[in-house]
Amino acid sequence: xxxxxxxxxxxLGIWRCLKAGTNVGFPDQGTPQGGxxxxxxxxxxxxxxxxxxxxxxxxxDMIIIxxxxxxxxxxxxxxxxFLAARGMKVNEKKTKLTATTDGFDFLGWHFRVQKNGKFxxxxxxxxxxxxxxxxxxxxxxxxxxxxxKAEKLAPVVRGWRNYHRYCKMDGSRNSLxxxxxxxxxxxxxxxxxxxYTSKSLLDKAFPAVPYSENKHVNVKGTKSPYDGDITYxxxxxxxxxxxxxxxxxxxxxxxCASCGLKFVGEERVHLHHVDANHDNWRRDNLVxxxxxxxxxLHMSKNES
Numbered sequence: 001x002x003x004x005x006x007x008x009x010x011x012l013g014i015w016r017c018l019k020a021g022t023n024v025g026f027p028d029q030g031t032p033q034g035g036x037x038x039x040x041x042x043x044x045x046x047x048x049x050x051x052x053x054x055x056x057x058x059x060x061d062m063i064i065i066x067x068x069x070x071x072x073x074x075x076x077x078x079x080x081x082f083l084a085a086r087g088m089k090v091n092e093k094k095t096k097l098t099a100t101t102d103g104f105d106f107l108g109w110h111f112r113v114q115k116n117g118k119f120x121x122x123x124x125x126x127x128x129x130x131x132x133x134x135x136x137x138x139x140x141x142x143x144x145x146x147x148x149k150a151e152k153l154a155p156v157v158r159g160w161r162n163y164h165r166y167c168k169m170d171g172s173r174n175s176l177x178x179x180x181x182x183x184x185x186x187x188x189x190x191x192x193x194x195x196y197t198s199k200s201l202l203d204k205a206f207p208a209v210p211y212s213e214n215k216h217v218n219v220k221g222t223k224s225p226y227d228g229d230i231t232y233x234x235x236x237x238x239x240x241x242x243x244x245x246x247x248x249x250x251x252x253x254x255x256c257a258s259c260g261l262k263f264v265g266e267e268r269v270h271l272h273h274v275d276a277n278h279d280n281w282r283r284d285n286l287v288x289x290x291x292x293x294x295x296x297l298h299m300s301k302n303e304s
Contacts, residue, residue: 039058
């Protein structure tokens, strides 16, 4: 966050975390792994490590990019010294030297440079297994009916597909062909062999998300969500949507049609039918609004 000014409330929260001290009864407990403040503290502690050598880092996960002439041992030694000064050390079990043509896993993706020189990324095996485990738990849960299963599966599948939307997602594994086939059989049994209803529930449970391999757009320069450039971040967040929602966002200059504010933060964008007729898909009847604005509009109509 160099050269950027964070909101005063955020800075106060960081300051309190760093000044909180330790629990004398648990001196080695530290920050819980997976806690919301853990990546923030990792970024604070590791700030500057990127100057040692060309690298990519996300919190405490790091990839060092080596060229043939680079001395891997020397670079690792410098990194170890950097960490030692901060009371940390390299995790030897997770640290390895590998060729890009052999591939490596990072943040749930498997990266590899093919023999033809083309860069490719797909969901990693471990990431896929964890996702499949969540899906199987819902599909095989006897406490849920087919309709409930579809409702619970939709956000899980959409989230996974959105996370990997810039990967190569074709093929039976990544397209979820086998998982969908299994879910359809279960839905069909629970719907008394009603294939039409089962297919409708399957489409709801496995929403399609378009993917564009290697079409990700990097954040420009030193941009930060706290730099005050709400236009840039609103337009960038709007690219997460497609179809009619994307078209509405462009028409509205990435501003909410209800409150007029830009779309920043993590709140989802909803496509709203002005006349409340969900069968009317005319362009002038579709507007993009905040999720909270959408809820408020419908709540107001129900009250009236």
